[in-house]
Amino acid sequence: MNRIVTEPAPETIDTLPEPAPNEAEGKVTPSMAQYIEIKAANPDCLLFYRMGDFYELFFRDAEEASRTLGIVLTKRGKHHGQDIPMCGVPVVRADEYLQRLIAAGHRVAVCEQLEDPAEARKRGSKSVVRRDVVRLVTPGTITEDNLLDTGRSNFLLAVARSKAGATSDDDARFGLAWLDISTGAFRVAETDGRRLAAEIARIDPSEIVLAEKLFDDEGLKPLWRSLKSATTPVSSAFFDGATAADRVAAYFGVSTVDGFGLFSRAELAAAAGAVAYVDKTQLGRRARLDIPVRDGGTAIMLIDAATRANLELHRTLSGDRRGSLFSAIDRCVTPAGQRLLAERLAGPLTEPASIHRRLDAVDRLIAEPVLRGRLREALAAAPDMMRPLGRLSLARGGPRDLGAIRDGLAAAAALADRLARDLAEAPDELAAARDALLAAPHDLGRLLGTALKDDLPLIRRDGHFVREGYSDQLDELRELSADSRRLIARLEADYQLETGIKSLKIRHNNVLGFFVDTTAVHGEKLMAPPLNARFIHRQTLAGAVRFTTTELSELEAKIASAGERALGLENQIFDDLATRVLTAGDAINAAAQAIAAIDVAAGFAELADREGYTRPEIDDSLDFRIAGGRHPVVEQALRAGAGDPFVANDCDLSPFAAGGAEAGRIVVVTGPNMGGKSTYLRQNALIAIMAQIGSFVPAASARLGVVDRLFSRVGAADDLARGRSTFMVEMVETAAILNQAGNRALVILDEIGRGTATFDGLSIAWAAIEHLHETNRCRSLFATHYHELTALAERLPRLANATSRVREWKGDVVFLHEIVPGAADRSYGIQVARLAGLPAAVITRAKQVLKQLEEHDRKRPAATLIDDLPLFSALKAKPVEPEVPAAPPAAPGSTEVIAALDAIAPDDLSPREALEALYRLKGVLAAARKG
Numbered sequence: 001m002n003r004i005v006t007e008p009a010p011e012t013i014d015t016l017p018e019p020a021p022n023e024a025e026g027k028v029t030p031s032m033a034q035y036i037e038i039k040a041a042n043p044d045c046l047l048f049y050r051m052g053d054f055y056e057l058f059f060r061d062a063e064e065a066s067r068t069l070g071i072v073l074t075k076r077g078k079h080h081g082q083d084i085p086m087c088g089v090p091v092v093r094a095d096e097y098l099q100r101l102i103a104a105g106h107r108v109a110v111c112e113q114l115e116d117p118a119e120a121r122k123r124g125s126k127s128v129v130r131r132d133v134v135r136l137v138t139p140g141t142i143t144e145d146n147l148l149d150t151g152r153s154n155f156l157l158a159v160a161r162s163k164a165g166a167t168s169d170d171d172a173r174f175g176l177a178w179l180d181i182s183t184g185a186f187r188v189a190e191t192d193g194r195r196l197a198a199e200i201a202r203i204d205p206s207e208i209v210l211a212e213k214l215f216d217d218e219g220l221k222p223l224w225r226s227l228k229s230a231t232t233p234v235s236s237a238f239f240d241g242a243t244a245a246d247r248v249a250a251y252f253g254v255s256t257v258d259g260f261g262l263f264s265r266a267e268l269a270a271a272a273g274a275v276a277y278v279d280k281t282q283l284g285r286r287a288r289l290d291i292p293v294r295d296g297g298t299a300i301m302l303i304d305a306a307t308r309a310n311l312e313l314h315r316t317l318s319g320d321r322r323g324s325l326f327s328a329i330d331r332c333v334t335p336a337g338q339r340l341l342a343e344r345l346a347g348p349l350t351e352p353a354s355i356h357r358r359l360d361a362v363d364r365l366i367a368e369p370v371l372r373g374r375l376r377e378a379l380a381a382a383p384d385m386m387r388p389l390g391r392l393s394l395a396r397g398g399p400r401d402l403g404a405i406r407d408g409l410a411a412a413a414a415l416a417d418r419l420a421r422d423l424a425e426a427p428d429e430l431a432a433a434r435d436a437l438l439a440a441p442h443d444l445g446r447l448l449g450t451a452l453k454d455d456l457p458l459i460r461r462d463g464h465f466v467r468e469g470y471s472d473q474l475d476e477l478r479e480l481s482a483d484s485r486r487l488i489a490r491l492e493a494d495y496q497l498e499t500g501i502k503s504l505k506i507r508h509n510n511v512l513g514f515f516v517d518t519t520a521v522h523g524e525k526l527m528a529p530p531l532n533a534r535f536i537h538r539q540t541l542a543g544a545v546r547f548t549t550t551e552l553s554e555l556e557a558k559i560a561s562a563g564e565r566a567l568g569l570e571n572q573i574f575d576d577l578a579t580r581v582l583t584a585g586d587a588i589n590a591a592a593q594a595i596a597a598i599d600v601a602a603g604f605a606e607l608a609d610r611e612g613y614t615r616p617e618i619d620d621s622l623d624f625r626i627a628g629g630r631h632p633v634v635e636q637a638l639r640a641g642a643g644d645p646f647v648a649n650d651c652d653l654s655p656f657a658a659g660g661a662e663a664g665r666i667v668v669v670t671g672p673n674m675g676g677k678s679t680y681l682r683q684n685a686l687i688a689i690m691a692q693i694g695s696f697v698p699a700a701s702a703r704l705g706v707v708d709r710l711f712s713r714v715g716a717a718d719d720l721a722r723g724r725s726t727f728m729v730e731m732v733e734t735a736a737i738l739n740q741a742g743n744r745a746l747v748i749l750d751e752i753g754r755g756t757a758t759f760d761g762l763s764i765a766w767a768a769i770e771h772l773h774e775t776n777r778c779r780s781l782f783a784t785h786y787h788e789l790t791a792l793a794e795r796l797p798r799l800a801n802a803t804s805r806v807r808e809w810k811g812d813v814v815f816l817h818e819i820v821p822g823a824a825d826r827s828y829g830i831q832v833a834r835l836a837g838l839p840a841a842v843i844t845r846a847k848q849v850l851k852q853l854e855e856h857d858r859k860r861p862a863a864t865l866i867d868d869l870p871l872f873s874a875l876k877a878k879p880v881e882p883e884v885p886a887a888p889p890a891a892p893g894s895t896e897v898i899a900a901l902d903a904i905a906p907d908d909l910s911p912r913e914a915l916e917a918l919y920r921l922k923g924v925l926a927a928a929r930k931g
């Protein structure tokens with residue numbers, strides 16, 4: 001790392017670990033003692049130790065940071081005879097380095113100088129500049145824009161467990177409290193052990209805090225380990241149930257939390273843990289938080305982590321936003337809108353009325369394209385107000401944050417005006433947003449408009465952000481310093497005249513202040529009488545000599561004092577404006593949320609209009625009838641690529657009279673590789689999600705009974721970190737589905753069982769379908785290459801087959817991507833392999849092998865196999881008991897052999913007859929195998 005030091009370092013007495021003579025004997029210098037003390041108080045953080053213009057890191061911290069950041073590791077002095085490793089980052093670029101450290105999973109304690117080094121010097125030459133940690137930077141508690149993703153909330157989640165009355169871990173109640181200190185959002189919910197993982201996946205926190213005991217709990221360790229979020233164990237005292245309510249009340253400055261609504265013990269404990277952790281990391285600075293609200297809980301579609309990942313809701317499996325459902329449906333123009341959309345996508349609703357409330361707003365904005373265009377224009381001019389508000393509450397805000405509130409309030413006024421004027425009989429959601437915008441503190445917006453300049457600096461330290469005309473006093477001081485500058489210019493002209501040196505200049509730098517600058521030749525003249533009476537020598541450089549004069553020093557003092565007073569005044573004005581903003585914080589936040597809600601509704605309307613989506617019909621039934629459905633992401637990708645149209649497909653999983661009103665259909669989809677099976681499965685799941693977040697859907701029509709839980713088992717990936725092979729992961733996910741799906745769930749299973757030997761896989765797939773049909777009784781889509789499974793439709797009344805059509809043309813396959821009723825007989829795997837470029841020799845050989853295998857297979861077709869299965873003989877007679885596990889497929893011929901064995905009475909046989917019986921048995925088996 002390059003360091004250019006142009007001036008003496010401001011801190012001279014406190015240059016930490018300079019080698020001191022006594023260190024060799026094991027003693028430490030006062031500055032080292034200070035470092036060690038602060039580091040000891042923050043053992044789990046990298047310590048950013050402020051020294052002048054740098055944050056320095058020492059010892060192991062330095063080694064760790066230099067590795068993570070790729071910056072040079074140097075050494076500075078000795079400690080107990082050993083070199084002290086050191087590295088540093090410039091304060092001006094600290095954010096960038098912090099971001100990388102946080103992303104790499106570190107926590108950073110920022111230790112600042114709390115006084116001017118000159119102050120410390122006054123206490124004696126040995127004294128050390130006072131320093132302390134002012135903030136812990138952790139993944140869940142950041143507020144800076146460049147550390148955050150603008151379109152994503154940054155949640156800190158606190159998890160508390162209450163075992164009261166529970167008999168097992170699954171029964172234990174878990175309190176969840178999650179907050180985003182950058183926006184103030186604060187929610188709580190309660191869940192049980194079974195739903196905990198799915199809830200955490202929905203919240204998608206950046207950091208989780210929990211009591212050490214919970215962190216070390218053997219039963220929960222696999223869950224913590226599986227999470228991407230940083231997990232931070234803290235003392236159990238953070239979650240102490242006895243003081244939780246008081247702690248939360250104290251944070252909000254109220255005497256009781258009763259006014260916030262009813263919270264369970266577990267929820268309160270979690271909320272207390274969350275605010276205690278905020279206090280700990282912000283070191284007493286009070287982050288502005290909304291009053292905690294109980295989250296929808298049961299009114300939200302539960303989607304587990306694997307399903308979220310597989311369906312690529314927020315990001316693709318490779319971690320990109322591009323290619324995800326989010327990016328396909330995001331037409332928001334504000335960061336707050338994007339965050340709200342991401343949150344809605346994470347938790348689709350399950351109450352038809354709430355869904356329709358959102359759909360009504362979208363519907364109306366589709367019907368009013370001119371108004372929508374105007375609203376979106378106004379929205380685009382609205383900066384994020386939530387995060388600036390968060391920073392101001394933590395005294396971390398700058399002039400641009402005040403500017404964002406000013407511009408945000410102006411946009412809020414324009415939006416409110418537009419809605420009030422142009423939208424008669426507004427649907428509920430838009431009416432509520434309009435009212436929140438009307439109630440925003442518009443006077444304050446106007447005040448900020450008169451107080452702040454148009455273009456604002458990032459930091460307040462150097463002033464220059466208050467507009468002329470706002471404060472008479474400030475204007476006077478500015479005038480004074482402008483006057484003084486004019487005086488200096490006049491002085492320069494006078495000196496040139498007096499000395500006859502035309503090149504004489506008055507200049508300024510930070511070390512000398514104002515000075516008279518001449519060349520070396522002219523310098524001689526000024527140092528000689530009579531001019532030396534006026535010009536006092538300050539500095540001689542290679543080509544220049546510098547002087548000062550009494551008038552110049554006086555003027556400088558005047559300018560400095562006017563500048564200092566002006567700066568002081570600007571800072572006072574800043575504090576005053578920031579206080580006013582914080583006082584109106586709740587109303588500003590409500591307006592910011594209203595802006596986000598309008599943005600999402602208008603974005604959905606834009607999306608539906610441009611993409612030809614329709615309004616889904618949603619109710620409490622178990623229907624699932626989609627006509628002309630499309631995959632929102634693939635459709636857009638095809639259009640952006642070769643421009644191919646997406647082939648729309650129907651899907652009907654609705655119950656029907658003969659199948660029982662309380663159970664949906666299962667559709668088994670077979671068809672060639674590349675035929676569009678996976679796309680079809682996913683598109684139907686995505687349509688359900690889109691409908692339930694309140695969006696129109698890519699279909700000609702869609703009638704859906706709400707889905708309360710969505711499961712998917714698609715794609716295959718191993719999880720070596722958790723010691724699970726691909727097949728094991730598949731089975732764990734399948735087990736979760738079969739154990740948990742109720743009749744309101746939607747289940748998407750893609751190629752179950754393909755990760756193992758054919759018969760094992762087929763048997764598992766088989767049994768899974770039966771279980772879904774008989775026990776889970778939920779709406780399901782099942783894609784498979786086991787064509788044998790299509791025969792199940794004859795026996796399971798609510799099972800239907802669908803297949804993806806292909807056309808064969810001169811030995812090639814053409815994929816039509818049409819999903820039609822019926823079953824496929826082949827997979828065309830070899831044709832697809834040829835398209836993929838497998839060597840011709842391999843293709844030819846594969847065809848030979850396939851032919852032989854098919855001939856062999858013809859001798860025992862699938863139907864015979866099914867008839868052989870004891871389960872199916874039983875099924876014909878009476879329905880299967882749900883709990884009875886399906887029997888595996890029997891080996892061909894076993895029934896006949898068993899019957900023949902049954903007929904033998906060994907005690908009645910001579911040895912010769914026994915031998916003959918054995919030959920007979922072998923004969924029966926051979927005959928059965930031949931078919």
Ligand SMILES: Nc1ncnc2c1ncn2[C@@H]1O[C@H](COP(=O)(O)OP(=O)(O)OP(=O)(O)O)[C@@H](O)[C@H]1O
Pocket residue numbers: 634645646647648649671672673674675676677678679680804817818
């Ligand atoms: N309805 C459709 N309209 C147009 N193109 C489609 C459609 N469905 C799928 N495709 C295209 O076909 C490709 C293959 O689809 P998909 O992966 O769904 O096939 P699959 O049947 O699941 O294949 P495999 O059995 O090999 O997994 C997709 O990447 C997509 O580009």
